[in-house]
Amino acid sequence: MIKITLPDGSLREYDQPLSVHEVAASIGPGLANAAVAGRVDGALVDCEFMIKANARVSIVTPQEPxxxxxxxxxxxxxxxxxxxxxxxxxxxxxxxxxxxxxxxxxxxxxxxxxxxxxxxxxxxxxxxxxxxxxxxxxxxxxxxxxxxxxxxxxxxxxxxxxxxxxxxxxxxxxxxxxxxxxxxxxxxxxxxxSSHQELQQWRLPPHVMVVSIDESQASYAQSVTETLRRTGVRALADLRHEKVGYKIRQHSQTVPYLVVIGEKEQAGGFVSVRSRSGEDFGRMKVEVACEWLRQPGNGHV
Structure with a gap:
């Protein structure tokens, strides 16, 4: 007998090994259709992963990061x-x-x-x-x-x-x-x-473009972008492997504000803010930049 503990603490018992997808299907067809992976004792695994012993299992869907x-x-x-x-x-x-x-x-x-x-x-x-x-x-x-x-x-x-x-x-x-x-x-x-609605939301013109100088700042630049979004600023990140000057010139044509991130900004937890017209507002802590950009006229949605 295999005992599966679900995230809500409930316990399910199965008389033979089964896959993550089969666990999802036993809970409900909707969850089985939405499943993209599983988490077995904390480790991410494919839906076809076979569970052969007692374990804590959760079903991963596109609605989570x-x-x-x-x-x-x-x-x-x-x-x-x-x-x-x-x-x-x-x-x-x-x-x-x-x-x-x-x-x-x-x-x-x-x-x-x-x-x-x-x-x-x-x-x-x-x-x-x-x-x-x-x-x-x-x-x-x-x-x-x-x-x-x-x-x-x-x-x-x-x-x-x-x-x-x-x-x-x-x-x-x-x-x-x-x-x-x-x-x-x-x-x-x-x-x-995860949905066409989210895709269409992403396609809306941003008020702020976060630009990384090179790929080593990609994770930090994305985290800054998500912080801006949580505070109500419509932001996108340009993490492409392109020269930063090219990216700045491209976005300066359409985006009101650019947040530029390089090695110094990443090391200090800062961002550098400039307007599309080239006005440089200097380095700011991420929280300060979020608050500043939320002010009326400064990129707030």
């Missing part, structure tokens, strides 16, 4: 699959979650352009509708893989990636591609959300 990150991670794999189907010469190098979305990096013989993005996104929509499974594959020598990486199969390709991943592509519905950079080494960036 871990679930949303899993959606984005899996969207990165689906992007890789779509690009490979449309451009057989492209070879995926890496892919990851980034801020509000994800990216994939490819080595290409012929550079792709922004005009390719709608076709790639349409192919991703088709793959989502076709409902491909994403399965972790046990390998004979898992110790040969870098730490935290596993082999996952999507379609006829396998990827060495961080897990867990969503069980099927049908879960991936609210996503969009928005940028491509590079020449022979190219990155395609996109965003992914």
């Amino acid at each position: 871990d679930g949303l990150e899993i959606l984005r991670r899996s969207c990165s794999l689906m992007l890789a699959m779509a690009v490979k189907q449309l451009h057989s010469h492209a070879q995926m190098r890496t892919g990851s979650v980034l801020g509000d979305g994800f990216f994939c990096e490819f080595a290409v013989e012929r550079p792709l352009t922004s005009t390719d993005l709608p076709l790639i996104e349409a192919r991703m929509q088709s793959l989502a509708a076709t409902n491909h499974s994403i399965r972790r594959r046990d390998t004979p020598s898992p110790s040969l893989h870098p730490e935290h990486l596993s082999v996952y199969r999507l379609g006829d390709s396998e990827y060495l990636t961080t897990g867990p991943h969503v069980p099927t592509t049908k879960v991936l519905q609210a996503f969009a591609l928005d940028h491509i950079s590079g020449t022979l080494q190219q990155r395609i960036y996109g965003t992914c959300w």
Whole structure:
């Protein structure tokens, strides 16, 4: 007999090993459909993970941060699959979650352009509708893989990636591609959300754009963005692997305020604030910047 303790403290008993998805299904069909992963004794696992002993189990859905990150991670794999189907010469190098979305990096013989993005996104929509499974594959020598990486199969390709991943592509519905950079080494960036309503909210013009100088500040820049949002400021983060001058020039055309983050800002818990016209308001603590930007006329929604 296997005893499963749920987050509310209730206890369920099963007479044989079962998967995380089967636990979700035993609770209710709605939860089973929403499940993207599970948490077994505190560890994130795929829905197909088999529970063979007593454990504390919770079902992860896209409505929580871990679930949303899993959606984005899996969207990165689906992007890789779509690009490979449309451009057989492209070879995926890496892919990851980034801020509000994800990216994939490819080595290409012929550079792709922004005009390719709608076709790639349409192919991703088709793959989502076709409902491909994403399965972790046990390998004979898992110790040969870098730490935290596993082999996952999507379609006829396998990827060495961080897990867990969503069980099927049908879960991936609210996503969009928005940028491509590079020449022979190219990155395609996109965003992914748990619902189309959230995607449309993300598409609204921001009042503040948080700009990282390089990738080492990405996590701090995203945390600043989320802090701004919690205080009522409509903010987005540009974490792309582009020169900061390019990003500032691009956003200065449309966004009232820019929050720039580099090594010094990250080390001191600061941000540097400037207006679209180039006026520099100096460095501020994050809390001070949030309060200042919330004032009428200073970017408050």
